[in-house]
Amino acid sequence: MKGIIFTEFLELVEEKFGLAMVDKIINQSNLESNGIYTSVGTYEFSEMLQLITHLSENTDISVDDLLLVYSEHLFKALIKSHPYLVNHYKDPMDLLASIENHIHVEVKKIYPEAQLPTFEIQRRTKKKMVMLYKSDKALYMLGKGLMLETFKLFDVPVHIDFEKINEQGTEVRFIINRKE
Ligand code: HEM
Numbered sequence: 175m176k177g178i179i180f181t182e183f184l185e186l187v188e189e190k191f192g193l194a195m196v197d198k199i200i201n202q203s204n205l206e207s208n209g210i211y212t213s214v215g216t217y218e219f220s221e222m223l224q225l226i227t228h229l230s231e232n233t234d235i236s237v238d239d240l241l242l243v244y245s246e247h248l249f250k251a252l253i254k255s256h257p258y259l260v261n262h263y264k265d266p267m268d269l270l271a272s273i274e275n276h277i278h279v280e281v282k283k284i285y286p287e288a289q290l291p292t293f294e295i296q297r298r299t300k301k302k303m304v305m306l307y308k309s310d311k312a313l314y315m316l317g318k319g320l321m322l323e324t325f326k327l328f329d330v331p332v333h334i335d336f337e338k339i340n341e342q343g344t345e346v347r348f349i350i351n352r353k354e
Pocket of ligand 1: 178179260270278285290310312
């Protein structure tokens with residue numbers, strides 16, 4: 175998993191819960207990196223799982239809710255560091271529909287070691303889009319949050335439902351309904 179995902183995560187933990195909490199979750203985890211991350215490095219996904227699980231235990235906030243909060247922070251960081259990837263989109267549906275064939279394709283060129291999810295568009299009309307998320311990381315809540323942030327960026331109201339296709343959440347169907 176790319177370092178930017180870790181550095182932004184720890185920055186948010188510090189902002190919301192303080193530096194002592196950053197130290198605490200690092201110390202509670204068994205990290206090959208010793209908790210030292212650079213945005214361009216690549217680290218084991220299991221390190222992120224440990225950090226977020228410990229944060230959840232220490233704060234009594236579910237991992238899903240933490241991922242939703244994190245997605246807000248991460249989205250801002252991603253578009254700040256790669257504005258040219260999103261600047262020309264005029265509509266949130268178009269942006270989301272382009273993750274698979276444009277945005278994440280470019281991400282893969284910048285970070286060849288990135289392990290990205292796939293998003294297959296199963297149905298699309300003017301107001302509704304059905305997308306199938308697949309990733310062995312099962313970070314679908316992060317995906318939901320990033321989708322919500324995309325709509326927020328364009329100030330377009332939306333309702334997003336999802337159905338887990340399997341128990342682990344490595345395959346999840348998103349139903350995106352635009353509300354205007
Ligand atoms: C400027 C826009 C974007 C950039 C630069 C970007 C970049 C990235 C990067 C660097 C990762 C980490 C990959 C790794 O650690 O190996 C990632 C993961 C991810 N991205 Fe994007 N992304 C963008 C937009 C989006 C949007 C709009 C969505 C909405 C659904 C999305 C969904 C995800 C998900 C769910 C993951 C987690 C990995 C997984 O589930 O397997 N991304 N993205």
